[in-house]
Every structure is written in C-alpha cells, then in structure tokens.
Amino acid sequence: MATSRKKPGRDEIVEATMALAADRPWDDIELGDIAEAAEITLADLREHFPSKGAVLGGFARKIDMTVLTGSSDDLIGEPARERLFDVYMRYIDALTPYKPALRRIAYAVRREPLTIAALNQVALNSHRYMLAAAHIPTEDALGPIKLQGSVLTMARTLETWLDDDDPDLARTMARLDRELGRAERFMERAADVHRMTAPFRAIGQAIMESGARMRRRRHESDTGDQGDENAGFDKNIDTDIDRPGEDRDPAAAI
Numbered sequence: 243m244a245t246s247r248k249k250p251g252r253d254e255i256v257e258a259t260m261a262l263a264a265d266r267p268w269d270d271i272e273l274g275d276i277a278e279a280a281e282i283t284l285a286d287l288r289e290h291f292p293s294k295g296a297v298l299g300g301f302a303r304k305i306d307m308t309v310l311t312g313s314s315d316d317l318i319g320e321p322a323r324e325r326l327f328d329v330y331m332r333y334i335d336a337l338t339p340y341k342p343a344l345r346r347i348a349y350a351v352r353r354e355p356l357t358i359a360a361l362n363q364v365a366l367n368s369h370r371y372m373l374a375a376a377h378i379p380t381e382d383a384l385g386p387i388k389l390q391g392s393v394l395t396m397a398r399t400l401e402t403w404l405d406d407d408d409p410d411l412a413r414t415m416a417r418l419d420r421e422l423g424r425a426e427r428f429m430e431r432a433a434d435v436h437r438m439t440a441p442f443r444a445i446g447q448a449i450m451e452s453g454a455r456m457r458r459r460r461h462e463s464d465t466g467d468q469g470d471e472n473a474g475f476d477k478n479i480d481t482d483i484d485r486p487g488e489d490r491d492p493a494a495a496i
Contacts, residue, residue, distance in 0.1 A: 252290050252300050255280045259297045263343035268350035295360065298347070301340075302364050306371055308336040318377060323422050325376040330396060330418055333372060334403055334411070345404050365393045372396075384429070391428060395421045 250258070258280035262271050273294060277287045291297050309332045317325045337344060351357045369392040373380050380388055395418075402417040 250280045250282055250286075253304060255282070255287065255290055256297055256300045256304055259294075260301060260340050260343040263346050264340075266346070268347045295357070298361070299364050302368050305333065305336045306368050309333050310371060310375055312375075322376070322378055323426055326373075326378065326392075326422060327418060329372050329376045330399065330422075331415070333396065334399075334414065337400075337403075341404070344400075348400075348404060362393060365396070366390065369393050369396070388429065391425045395425050 255276065259271070259276050262275060262279050271294065273284060273287060276294065276297065277284050280287070291300060309329065312332050317328055351361065366389050369389055370380055373388060373392055378388065379385070398421050399414060399418045403411070403414040406413045
C-alpha cells in the first residue's frame with residue numbers, strides 16, 4: 243500500500259532556503275528556486291510564507307527557539323553583562339551552521355536601507371526574547387532603548403563573527419565584550435537622564451491632561467444633546483480592519 247509523503251513545513255522551507263543562500267548570491271534566488279529546493283509547489287510556499295524576506299523572518303524565529311530552549315537559570319545571580327554574554331554566545335552558536343549563507347545574505351542586504359529597516363524590526367522582536375532569557379526587563383520606560391541597543395550590540399558583533407574562522411571565536415568574544423561594555427555605559431547615562439527629566443515629564447503630563455479635560459468640557463458644551471442622537475453610531479464600524487496577519491510580518495516587505 244502506497245504511503246502519502248508529508249509536505250515540508252516551515253522549518254524545511256527555511257532550511258532549503260538557507261542551503262540555497264550558502265551556494266548562490268541572495269539576490270539571485272527566486273521564489274521558484276525555493277519551492278524547487280524544498281520540493282513543493284509555489285502554492286505550498288505561499289501558504290507558509292508571503293515573500294522571500296518572510297523566510298528570513300522564519301529563520302530568525304527558528305534561531306530564537308534554539309536559543310530559548312537553553313537555560314540561563316544558573317546565571318541568575320550573575321551581573322546582567324554576564325547573563326547577556328551567555329545568551330548572545332548561545333545565539334551565535336545557533337547561527338554557526340548557517341554562516342556561509344549569512345555571509346552572502348549580509349553582503350546583499352547591506353546595500354538596501356529598506357531591507358535593513360525591515361530586518362531591524364524582525365531583530366527587535368527577536369531580542370525582546372533574548373533579553374527575557376537573560377532576565378533583563380524590557381517593559382519599563384527604558385525598554386525600547388534596551389531593545390535597540392541589544393540589536394546594535396549583536397549586529398556589530400556579527401560583523402566580526404562573519405570573518406572570524408577561528409574555532410575558539412576569540413575575536414568574536416572580544417568584540418562582544420567591548421560592545422557590551424559600550425552598551426552598559428550608554429544605558430547608565432540613559433538611566434541618569436531619565437531620572438533627571440522625571441519632574442519635567444510629570445509637569446508635561448499634567449498640562450496635557452488638563453488641556454484634554456478642558457477640550458472635552460468645551461465639546462460637551464457645544465454639542466449638547468447631539469451626543470445622545472449619535473450614540474452608538476460607531477457600533478457597526480468593522481474593527482477587524484487592523485487585525486494582524488501574515489502579510490504584516492515586517493520581513494514580508496523584503
């Protein structure tokens with residue numbers, strides 16, 4: 243009795259794409275090439291990814307999962323810099339099998355500002371979890387700065403890693419240590435500025451809230467009973483218009 247062959251899933255498509263990128267310039271790889279390498283139809287490829295760039299987003303998630311399956315619990319009592327160093331090196335270890343492909347991809351995208359911007363958004367999503375793995379909070383007021391700083395730290399370290407063929411990665415680890423030191427000093431200054439400007443932010447917030455209250459009162463006074471006549475007007479507006487979907491993947495624009 244014949245058995246049906248299982249269609250490749252997202253991971254298999256990502257692996258096929260990275261294998262292509264290891265042997266060919268990234269700009270020369272078409273969607274049809276990816277489908278052929280993964281042994282699927284274009285329709286099957288479209289079901290999983292809306293674009294070639296979205297496959298890179300899938301690759302980023304794959305690397306995230308590899309890193310996150312590890313644990314930094316034994317470093318909880320260590321300084322933040324040590325915890326970050328451990329997570330970043332696990333990230334680099336996860337990238338290592340794909341180094342030839344990443345060299346070609348990096349060479350192609352560094353000339354395209356829009357692509358870099360899209361990949362930066364993908365990286366921000368990734369580093370939200372990398373920082374969480376290192377037990378670094380990102381939901382505070384300085385969270386966005388921490389996230390972008392983490393992305394820049396890794397990007398600069400990977401510049402060295404791509405050219406570092408030493409199995410011990412001495413140059414890469416030295417670069418990472420320097421970048422972490424730079425990020426640490428920047429965050430200390432940012433925290434100081436945030437504390438110094440706290441009174442001014444509180445005054446500004448109070449002024450804005452006062453102005454908003456005054457505008458609401460004037461509006462209520464001007465409209466009178468019209469508010470009752472128009473009550474419920476917006477109930478039929480389709481609120482699903484901003485529903486996120488696969489095509490909102492920032493990497494899909496690449």
